[in-house]
Amino acid sequence: MLKVGLTGGIGSGKSTVSSALAAYGAAVVDADAIAREVVEPGTPGLDAVVAEFGEGVLAPGGGLDRPRLGEVVFADADRLAALNAIVHPLVARRSAELMEEAVAAGVEVVVYDVPLLVENGLGPLYDVVVVVDAPDEVRVERVVRSRGVPREQVWARIRAQADRDARLAAADLVVDNSGTPQELRERVARLWEDLLARA
Structure with missing residues (x-):
């Protein structure tokens, strides 16, 4: 069984990736839930x-x-x-x-969906660390638009989390989510193939 640590900052699309992996057959343990x-x-x-x-x-x-x-x-x-x-x-x-x-x-692949994986030094607990990434400005716009959170509160949360460089440095695999939903679906399909190969 492959243990995957999945992380990404607020507004990165981590939950979307997590849901897609669950649809492919991964068991998802959602730290937020x-x-x-x-x-x-x-x-x-x-x-x-x-x-x-x-x-x-x-x-x-x-x-x-x-x-x-x-x-x-x-x-x-x-x-x-x-x-x-x-x-x-x-x-x-x-x-x-x-x-x-x-x-x-x-289950072949267990995905542990944890926002603070990098902040809490949890990377070594997993066989593979996957980071869902998007530029900070893109993430802020997403959260303001989708959740109605004031911009300054979103920035405060981003500042309370690990910065983008630290998160990317902890990654074994990176899913770029700076583009369209279709592009993300294609990237997750490739990610799933990669994870199954590793399992």
């Missing part, structure tokens, strides 16, 4: 976040107010580190469970 799961209402994770950041990070329904929490942590490296110290161990534990399920099911 798990990060949401471990802080759902009623979880010890959400209790820990509220204990650290206060009731102000809760939405009226009792769930996490992600935009509000984002404003707090992406403007302050210490607060971001405090959040990561709560969430990352919970995500790691759940991810390991999902990996074990994929191994038991006999």
Whole structure:
């Protein structure tokens, strides 16, 4: 079984690539989805976040107010580190469970979709590191257009992540997503062939 670490900065198209690989037959372990799961209402994770950041990070329904929490942590490296110290161990534990399920099911390629792979030095955990890449300006425009996030907030998130050079330096394979959706589909098809050959 081939363990693939898939990463890319906000707006790079990493999730699109991840979905395409799942459609080809990869088992995908999505760190973002798990990060949401471990802080759902009623979880010890959400209790820990509220204990650290206060009731102000809760939405009226009792769930996490992600935009509000984002404003707090992406403007302050210490607060971001405090959040990561709560969430990352919970995500790691759940991810390991999902990996074990994929191994038991006999899947050939397991893709671990993790935004902060480079920042957290996780490259050595995988057989292959794949980076989805696009210029910063392209990524900002995508996020502003698709998610309606204010431009300055997108730049704050980009600055909180590894820079493009650091991410590319960690890559075994790079998927260029600076072009059209069709070009990306063709590149992912070639990537899948490459991953199967390595598996």
